[in-house]
Amino acid sequence: MSKIIAVVNQKGGVGKTTTSVNLATNLAYLRHETLLIDLDPQSNATSGLGIDKNANPSHIYRALLGEVPLKEVLLPTAIDWLDIAPSHIDLIGAELELVSMQEREMRLKNILTPFLDVYKYIIIDCPPSLGLLTLNALVAADSVLIPIQCEYYALEGLGQLVKTIELLRENLNPNLEIEGILLTMYDSRMNLSKQVVEEIKKHFGDKVYTTMIPRTVRLAEAPSFGKPMILYDKSAKGTLAYLKLTKELLSKQPKNIQLQSAPEAAAEIQLIKVEENNRLQAEQSPIQNEQTAPEQPALEVKTN
Ligand code: ATP
Numbered sequence: 499m500s501k502i503i504a505v506v507n508q509k510g511g512v513g514k515t516t517t518s519v520n521l522a523t524n525l526a527y528l529r530h531e532t533l534l535i536d537l538d539p540q541s542n543a544t545s546g547l548g549i550d551k552n553a554n555p556s557h558i559y560r561a562l563l564g565e566v567p568l569k570e571v572l573l574p575t576a577i578d579w580l581d582i583a584p585s586h587i588d589l590i591g592a593e594l595e596l597v598s599m600q601e602r603e604m605r606l607k608n609i610l611t612p613f614l615d616v617y618k619y620i621i622i623d624c625p626p627s628l629g630l631l632t633l634n635a636l637v638a639a640d641s642v643l644i645p646i647q648c649e650y651y652a653l654e655g656l657g658q659l660v661k662t663i664e665l666l667r668e669n670l671n672p673n674l675e676i677e678g679i680l681l682t683m684y685d686s687r688m689n690l691s692k693q694v695v696e697e698i699k700k701h702f703g704d705k706v707y708t709t710m711i712p713r714t715v716r717l718a719e720a721p722s723f724g725k726p727m728i729l730y731d732k733s734a735k736g737t738l739a740y741l742k743l744t745k746e747l748l749s750k751q752p753k754n755i756q757l758q759s760a761p762e763a764a765a766e767i768q769l770i771k772v773e774e775n776n777r778l779q780a781e782q783s784p785i786q787n788e789q790t791a792p793e794q795p796a797l798e799v800k801t802n
């Protein structure tokens with residue numbers, strides 16, 4: 499059975515897409531069959547993986563409306579073990595068109611059912627609203643990952659999101675859980691970042707991941723190259739932070755999900771540990787920084 503994680507925060511620009519793309523990529527990198535669903539008409543997760551967001555005649559919108567089967571929408575990516583259901587700007591019409599349809603909140607859940615034995619993880623990148631698209635994600639999901647930007651208005655709107663999750667638990671999705679709260683764009687030089695972290699921890703306790711995502715130039719650059727961090731700069735701080743997050747998330751999964759992982763995953767995790775150690779050593783050296791980090795990752799990229 500798949501674990502379906504919706505990445506949600508109705509606040510814009512908090513790192514939902516960056517988190518969805520890099521979490522999905524890293525899960526695949528660790529040999530978990532993963533599907534990334536781009537449920538945002540902005541299609542940033544689609545283009546962030548180097549896929550032309552205007553070139554796909556089949557996209558998630560058409561599958562939601564029942565015009566094409568989801569199978570026809572799925573595309574392979576440059577990362578083995580990772581597929582994507584691309585988005586399209588037309589998805590903006592879905593909010594309106596779905597309103598009059600039967601079971602309008604259940605459509606994503608229904609089309610995903612045949613794929614629950616195909617993928618181990620399904621990550622859904624949601625738009626910055628609590629409209630019908632996000633509702634579909636929350637009905638389909640087992641859990642919600644909430645990225646929160648370390649800034650002054652971080653807590654704004656969170657009450658509404660938590661209330662929405664509680665309402666869903668009472669009605670449409672009784673088993674919906676909060677997977678975790680991820681602090682993004684953390685800047686250790688700013689007292690404000692530290693204050694936000696304290697405040698969020700007061701509210702959400704151990705739901706807050708110990709891994710925080712730093713604000714880095716590399717993370718901001720990667721989408722314009724259409725690459726997830728692990729292909730863009732394997733040893734950058736942001737890459738390692740998202741790898742650490744992925745491992746933290748995996749460590750919190752029930753045993754039966756973890757045990758399904760292929761034996762190769764253990765070797766990969768070992769490799770990542772070595773890379774992290776190298777990274778820490780490099781950080782202690784005053785001359786090496788992100789700019790001087792080794793060039794490209796020795797990763798195999800699919801060409802077909
Ligand atoms: P939206 O609500 O519009 O969908 P979002 O929540 O998906 O936005 P992102 O698109 O992931 O947010 O990030 C917003 C912007 O901040 C993007 O330009 C992204 O490249 C950049 N960004 C995300 N995370 C970081 C980070 N840790 N450091 C620096 N820049 C970042």
Ligand code: MG
Nearest residue numbers: 514515538542
């Ligand atoms: Mg986004």
